[in-house]
Amino acid sequence: MAHRAHIAAAGTRAAPPALRAASSLWLGLGLLAAIFIYLAVASVWPPPPGKPPGTPSVLYGLWPLKLLIGLLAANVILANIVRVPTGWAHLGAWLGHAGLILLLCGAAVYVEGHVSGAAVAVRDDDGAFGPVERYFLEDTAAMYVGPDRAGAELLQTPLTDRLAAGADRPLQARVASPFDAVTFVARDYLPSAELRCRWRDDGPADVPAARIRLRDGPHVFRRVLCPSCPFAREFNVGAYVVRFVPPGAGKPPEWLIVKDRPEQDLAVVGRTADGGVSVLVIGGDGRRSEHAAEVGRRLVLTLGGRPVELTVEEFLTRAWRVWSAYAAPDGSRPAAVKLRAAVGEWVGWQWVRWEAFVGPAVRTDPAAQRLPLPDGQWARLHFAPESRPLPVPFRIAQAEYVTYPGSTRARDYVCRLTTSATATAKERTLICRLNRPAVIDGLRVYQGSWSPKPEDPRAISFMVSSRPGIGLVGTGALLIVLALPYAFYVKPLLLRRGKGTRR
Amino acid sequence: MRAGGPVRRLAPAVAIVVAAAAAPARAGDVFDAETLDFAARVDLHEWELLPNEHAGRLEIVDTLARRQVRAFYGAASIDGTSPTFSLLEIYFNAGAYLDRPVVRLRDARLQARLRPHMTPEALDRLARTGRVGPVGLLGPAQRGALTAAGRADASAPAWDRLGALREPVRAAAGADRRLARACGRLLGRVEAFLAAEALRLVPPRAPGGPYVADEHLRAILDARGRVPASTAARAERVHEELAALARAWRQRDARSFNELSAGLIARLLEEAPVTRPPRWRRRLERFHNRTYGLTFAWVGFFAAAVLLLAAAAGGGRRRALRAVGMAVFAASTATLAAGVAVRWIISGRGWHLPPLTNQYESVMGVALMAALAGMALELIFRRGAMALVASVVAAVALLCAFFRLGPLQPEIGAPMALLNTSILAWHVSTLMVGYGVIGMSVLVSLAYLSIAAVRRRAPDAPRSAGPDLTARPAGGLLPELDRYNLVLLQLACWLVGIGNILGAYWADRAWGRWWGWDAKETWGLMTFVVYLGVLHARYALPARRRGTWTAALSVFGCAVMGFTWWGVNYVLRGLHSYA
DSSP states (O other): OHHHHHHHHHHHHTSOHHHHHHTOHHHHHHHHHHHHHHHHHHHHSOOOTTSOTTOOOGGGGSHHHHHHHHHHHHHHHHHHHHTSOOSGGGHHHHHHHHHHHHHHHHHHHHHHHOOEEEEEEEBOTTSOBOOEEEEEETTOOEEEEEESSTTOOOEEEEOHHHHHTOTTSOOOEEEOOSSTTOEEEEEEEESSEEEEEEEESOOSSOBOEEEEEEEETTEEEEEEEOTTSTTSSEEEOSSEEEEEEOGGGOSTTHHHHOOOOTTSEEEEEEEOTTSOEEEEEEOTTSOEEEEEEOTTOEEEEEETTEEEEEEEEEEESBOEEEEEEEEOTTSOSOOEEEEEEEETTEEEEEEEEBOSOOSGGGTTOTTOEEEEOTTSOEEEEEEEOOEEEEEEEEEEEEEEEEEOTTSOSEEEEEEEEEEOOOSSOOOOEEEEETTBOEEETTEEEEEEEEEEETTEEEEEEEEEEOOTTHHHHHHHHHHHHHHHHIIIIIHHHHHHTTOOOOO | OOOOSHHHHHHHHHHHHHHHHSOOOOOOSSSOHHHHHHHHHOOOHHHHTOEEEETTEEEEHHHHHHHHHHHHHSSSSSTTSOHHHHHHHHHHHGGGGTTSSOEEOOOHHHHHHHGGGSOHHHHHHHHHHSEEOGGGGSOHHHHHHHHHHOOOSTTSOHHHHHGGGHHHHHHHHTTOHHHHHHHHHHHHHHHHHHOGGGOOOBOOSSTTSOOBOHHHHHHHHHTBTTBOHHHHHHHHHHHHHHHHHHHHHHTTOHHHHHHHHHHHHHHHHHTOTTTSOOHHHHHHHHHHHHTGGGTTHHHHHHHHHHHHHHHHHOOTTHHHHHHHHHHHHHHHHHHHHHHHHHHHHHHTOOTTOOSOSSHHHHHHHHHHHHHHHHHHHHHHHOSSHHHHHHHHHHHHHHHHHHTTOTTOOOOOOOOOGGGOSHHHHHHHHHHHHHHHHHHHHHHHHHHHHHHHHHHTOOOOOOSSOOSOTTSOOTTSHHHHHHHHHHHHHHHHHHHHHHHHHHHHHHHHHHTSOSOOOOHHHHHHHHHHHHHHHHHHHHHHSOHHHHHHHHHHHHHHHHHHHHIIIIIHHHHSOSTTOOO
16 A cells, blocks of 8 residues: 555656646546536426426536536546556556546547437328438427428528527528518527417408307307418308308309308308398208398307307408417427518518428428418428438338237337438338337437327337447447456455556 | 146135134125125136236236225225235126225325215224225215216226216315325225226237227127127127126126136137236236235345344354354345246246336345345355345335335336337346445445444545455454445446446437436436545545545435435436436
């Protein structure tokens, strides 16, 4: 013991005081304690607003933790140089400390260079899964804009850096536009937004609509009926349906042909030439009756076998539905961005809610926002993670939900993937299952969620990631695992045999 | 009835002799005399071994009965009958027990809140037994409506009828969170009482299909015309057989029930040749149930600890006491190992997945690993100390498992799909050894701190383990304890490190990243940091303070380990949490 202390003292005596202080064990212990306290605080710190519970805190990514780890690494390196003697007896300390440094280097490479995201395969009506060509990067954000028609391409504009700059600065990001003469700008951002929908009558195009009020027993409904808006064509109560026929559509014969659910009563609101209201009721038994009224006057109709008060409050001529947003009080809602569109003198805006993916899976998602444009077109807007093309697209050839014998409980989720033939890769088949990812051109593909029902999935999501620096991490971990027993058990044996330290 | 071994053949004769000698059955708190008499006549031996699907595993009805009856009644059986009889009586005849004390109500405050609703009879039963009938929880008007509806047979969707319970019970809780939790537990017990669909006895027609309940057969019969004719015919046959069994049960016709059930059970077993577990495994499961999974080994560990402590205290019979203590310790370890092995076998998970997939199993795992580690270290040190601390750790852990403290539930289920990998075995078992060793080290540390406090002076301690680990250091008891502590801490540090690295390897394969600052990962790293700190601190501290600080930090490290193991799961949110 005395011999070893002498050697250690001999090593440090030659070093300058600053170096001795920087390499001191007390500093290393202090740094370990600081890291411990920092991690304890970070582990109980609430997740960022709009993120689900269990999401790691932002504290893990901040500079103080990186600084503490960096200082610890420097302290370990200096301690090895200045204080740890050479010789077989001290190989454990050298290996362990080298392992720690390698592990930290690998972690740095990984943090800076890895990609991580998700990809989705959606099954079409024929039951076959469509190709997976893109993946969505974790912890990124982008705005997607495109024409609102099937198969139309969406242009994406990354917003990650702008949003990372902080919510206290106003967002002012130009968003790529696929429409001539239309400019889009992302204006505002709420990390956790409560959205509220309302109708306005100053849209860019002539879009007729009627705002109605219905009192059905104790229930009162206020709705806007807009035949050209797919999400507001009718109001279906269950026992009856209410629709609006705009003036230009003419009354007969369209007035009579719209009843496609014979068992329900149908009330069709029309607008007369003098601005009045005409309501045609077609009962479940086929009887028709027409009622005249005025805007703002109550009309009592028999619908669904009970009296219903119907009031047309106003007619809209340039209707469009906008979403307004305010910060969710409990921070539990997803984020939203306000997108402003300008065409000539007309300026419109829409709040767009955050989505996990953009693609066929969200075709019917109510979060997908639309914005009318002056030329009669509709813009389709998505606020979602940035997407990148996969190096080699793949397709699910077979998806198997494996259960435990005699039960419906999942034992494994197995996908047979076929990669598409491209110039860089031959077509081949890969198996992706839980705990066993498939590797496609350097990217690892992991099983994600099967929704809505795992036994009969319509969409299967995959996690996609790369892992640069994993070799360094693995080597470092292995060195630590070997070094500890060496230091604990081999070193005493060597010391016993008298093969002490030599410098 | 089937012919069995000699014991089985003699059983009826023995039963007749015993029945003749016994006094007439007396009514219990729940079952009346006629029911208890029926319990003595009905043969449920094969029913107990019948496979039944639960949580992805084909368990036997005996296992289901113990869990289900305990869930609402608070004990595995009612009025001294077998668990299977208790379950079947409630299953076939639940309507008769809506106003009997079958649902345990432990919370005194909730009892006080619910008292105004209860009838004098219900209050009397509650005072005597600590249990109430589901109807006793209702207000008078609801009670009248429910009793009129009754529950004539098991085919009724009973929870719909008792749905009215939710409102008065929740109203009783008001805004009090603790009471609301108690209400949740109470409603859960009522739901367990009514969970007739828990009996998933009917095997699939094809090997890959699931076992189903009688409810499912009724759904098939309702969909007749849209399902294949053979499926409907089989569903009808089995459904009618179950209905006939129920009729015989309610009429207390033991002979008919025994005959009908023998035929039905034989057919059910014939129809599930591929999926059902072999008979020897089902019998092993019943043995496991009856022996509490051999968790009574805590008694042996406790006895071993007392003997080894007596040996350590000295006296004339020191060697003899230590030898006996070591023998008891070894026997207890073997018993516990057998219990874990039996659990592993009956789980049917295969060799790659030992029973380490829930908190209960991890507690048993820590007990076993601590005992094995203690035994291995005892083979090196041979002073009885390692066996002593390992005995205490194993006894405490097994006590928790035996009395099912907190969230510990001995249920053996199929693990969720992500856990169905051999990496789990390596990752968890390494950490379990580490946690067991940490438990041992904290006992040594507490002993060190106590003795040092009494003596008011701690001796000098070396920076690290000396050249000869097994040599007795000079200076008496404290240096010896310090050396044990150092050995255990070194082992714990290494094992926790390996466990964390294996966890990162698994996360890399399962979640697409090897590190993600999940709460469990973070606290696992923090545990490793603490033990690295303890071992490095010995190089920085002056010799006189090394032993004391090492012991104190070891206690702190054990607290951190405890939070990593338990606290993270129930307090913090993350991929490992149940919070």
